[in-house]
Amino acid sequence: MVHGKLEVLLVSAKGLEDTDFLSKPLLPSLIASSGRSPSLVAKVPLCLGRLLLCSVSHNMDPFVILTCRTQEQKSSVANGAGSEPEWNETFIFTVSDDTPQLHLKIMDSDLTNDDFVGEATIPLEAVFQEGSLPPAVHPVVKEEKYCGEIKLALTFTPAAVYH
Numbered sequence: 439m440v441h442g443k444l445e446v447l448l449v450s451a452k453g454l455e456d457t458d459f460l461s462k463p464l465l466p467s468l469i470a471s472s473g474r475s476p477s478l479v480a481k482v483p484l485c486l487g488r489l490l491l492c493s494v495s496h497n498m499d500p501f502v503i504l505t506c507r508t509q510e511q512k513s514s515v516a517n518g519a520g521s522e523p524e525w526n527e528t529f530i531f532t533v534s535d536d537t538p539q540l541h542l543k544i545m546d547s548d549l550t551n552d553d554f555v556g557e558a559t560i561p562l563e564a565v566f567q568e569g570s571l572p573p574a575v576h577p578v579v580k581e582e583k584y585c586g587e588i589k590l591a592l593t594f595t596p597a598a599v600y601h
Contacts, residue, residue, distance in 0.1 A: 440566050442596040444531045446540065448502060448513055449573050453586035454521040456498050457546045457553040482570070498546040500555060504590070505541040507529040515547045521586065537562060542588060544578060556580040558588050565592040
């Protein structure tokens with residue numbers, strides 16, 4: 439019978455698909471960085487007679503939603519980290535026999551709607567048997583296609599049994 443504490447060390451990710459490529463408006467960042475009112479921003483780049491409204495290389499701001507059965511926790515946002523974020527954060531979940539896996543959902547934090555980057559499902563049977571698994575890389579998928587990897591370590595501490 440499995441019952442105890444699951445400790446998840448979320449280390450980093452690599453090779454994530456950058457959802458912000460050519461998607462963030464340039465005009466608001468020009469206004470913000472100029473420190474002037476919008477009416478003073480007259481020198482906006484033009485491309486074939488149209489406003490250039492997209493940046494070319496804005497890095498995404500990834501975060502992870504960790505779900506273990508009904509328990510959900512969220513990592514910090516790795517601001518501007520793009521496709522290779524590092525978190526080095528620890529999360530604690532209470533687990534029992536009916537907890538077969540840990541689900542990770544990687545998101546890109548945006549002002550309006552957060553974008554889905556990918557997900558990973560980590561089976562927990564090995565950590566329940568071994569007690570501890572060192573940092574390991576797991577594939578991240580989106581629409582059943584590989585789109586990067588996420589690195590984490592797992593530790594299981596059984597609950598004390600009193601007779």
